[in-house]
Amino acid sequence: MNILQALFFPPDQPGGVSSMVPYIQERFNKMGWQMELFSIPKRVRSKGQDAVRFDTFDIRRYEGNPIIDKYIQTYRDYLWWTRMRITKSYDLIHAHHPIAALAMKELYPEMPLIMTIHSSYERELILNGKIREGGLEHQFLTSIYSELEAKADRILTVSESFRTYVSPYIKNPDAIKVIPNGFDxxxxxxxxxxxxxxxxxxxxxxxxxxxxxxxxxxxxxxxxxxxxxxxxxxxxxxxxxxxxxxxxxxxxxxxxxxxxxxxxxxxxxxxxxxxxxxxxxxxxxxxxxxxxxxxxxxxxxxxxxxxxxxxxxxxxxxxxxxxxxxxxxxxxxxxxxxxxxxxxxxxxxxxxxxxYSLQRVISQLKAVYLEVHPETEATP
Missing domain, CATH: 3.40.50.2000 (Glycogen Phosphorylase B;)
Structure with missing residues (x-):
């Protein structure tokens, strides 16, 4: 199977995703599965010009808000960079950031998409004093969860508590599979x-x-x-x-x-x-x-x-x-x-x-990948 792991930050950045995904890639490659990593460099800023729309809510009601406008521009930049850099198809795409997931589905709608939600940007902004709970930015960022539910073939998250957190913002929280992070x-x-x-x-x-x-x-x-x-x-x-x-x-x-x-x-x-x-x-x-x-x-x-x-x-x-x-x-x-x-x-x-062993994550991800894209298993 040929899989693209779509990150937002490059894998040399701090955080749980970067400390895990490169090791997942290494293990799957050793199993005979092809896996590549993709991310947007920090230097890409204000390049994208695509018109942005969402299927589950009207983006126009949020236009003009600085934080939301920056988020949308980052989405445009990810689309611009992805269109330039990806020149082949994959059996499936596994995204680790909402912008990466939505951009991949916009450009490659026929490829199966798995999305792991690792954290809550809106909750971080609230705790860091950047936005207020219930405000326009909070409404926009929580609306992204319903858009992901509509676009992704499978949604994963990293803890039971986080599945509980996103439950009010989606239609079918029981469909979210919990796979805690794992470490080599x-x-x-x-x-x-x-x-x-x-x-x-x-x-x-x-x-x-x-x-x-x-x-x-x-x-x-x-x-x-x-x-x-x-x-x-x-x-x-x-x-x-x-x-x-x-x-x-x-x-x-x-x-x-x-x-x-x-x-x-x-x-x-x-x-x-x-x-x-x-x-x-x-x-x-x-x-x-x-x-x-x-x-x-x-x-x-x-x-x-x-x-x-x-x-x-x-x-x-x-x-x-x-x-x-x-x-x-x-x-x-x-x-x-x-x-x-x-x-x-x-x-x-x-x-x-x-x-929290990495092998447990590999086994669980392998099962999800084969559910989304069934094929004969590779020989270890």
Whole structure:
């Protein structure tokens, strides 16, 4: 079978899709299936001129809104780039972004289309203070789900919680299949180590939705209680200056290291002790599974896909979002009791190897691909 994996970002960008899809391609190619990756470069801006229409709603009521106009122009650019670069047909297309899915179906309506919805752009914009819930932008972005349902031959998503989230915006949510992300365990090499001072680490884009302001306030509470630690923050984003100023105000600057963007943080993570990320929302939260495979103890918020990965008190600790005191208490448990921390980390590693293996994703995707485009299976 000849398959195109249609991404939005190039696969060298941070995030769950980029950390998984190239390894899926490698495994399928070894099985004898042809699989290619496609994405739009960042340099392509304002090239597309196509008239845009949608089948399930009238785009004209949204015209003139800056955020929506930018989204539509990005769609036009993706159409322009795809038309120029793709010169062959495929047995099926598997898209990992709504713009990629809609562009592929517009240009190649005869090719079967599978769409994996990995996250919610509108929810990220709301949490980052860019739009308001129920506003025009929110209405437009949630209308895209019904358009995807109408256009795609099969819709997948990464967690039960995210399927629940999109259910109000589509007609048949039961038809959405959940395939959690999977990870090639060969990328992760746990290292036996003893840190004199507990090392905390978080990896994310530095945006309000990730709740790092809550983390810094929790760390200030830890310091006030006399606990020694170092917090390592890997990632970059628009609120980095704001976070650095907050760290100074909370007298934490000497306890925190800001690294900026790192392409392969999994090479760095095994040297630390506790992974913590108090996200305000998370469709899946790939970085938790990655941290677990590095044998780190996990602390996260009881939201979305994080709550599906962490069984509280068994393989990590869950706290409510927006609660620095609860987060401080959870981190204090991790810092104060090395045996407790070790046991949680081992349980997290065991679950991640079993539930979030790349081979499980390959098997599930293979079954979906053969349902959409039946053919004789390739010989491994």
């Amino acid at each position: 365990e060969k990328r992760f090499r746990p290292i036996s180590h003893e840190n004199e001072v507990v090392q905390l680490i978080t990896v994310c884009r530095l945006v309000p939705a990730k709740g790092l302001d809550i983390l810094l306030h929790a760390c200030a509470g830890l310091k006030a209680k006399g606990h020694a630690f170092v917090l390592h923050i890997i990632g970059d984003g628009p609120i980095r200056p704001e976070l650095e100023m907050l760290a100074q105000r909370l007298n934490l600057y000497d306890d925190i290291i800001f690294y900026g963007y790192m392409l392969h943080p999994e090479e760095f993570m095994p040297f630390f002790d506790v992974f913590v990320l108090p996200s305000r929302a998370e469709a899946f939260g790939s970085v938790f599974a990655e941290a677990a495979l590095c044998w780190l103890a996990l602390v996260g918020t009881n939201v979305g896909g994080i709550a599906e990965q962490i069984d509280d008190g068994v393989n990590g600790l869950l706290v409510p979002p927006e609660d620095p005191d609860a987060l401080c208490d959870a981190l204090e448990k991790m810092i104060s009791d090395p045996s407790f921390r070790y046991n949680l980390a081992r349980a997290a590693w065991n679950k991640a190897k079993k539930v």
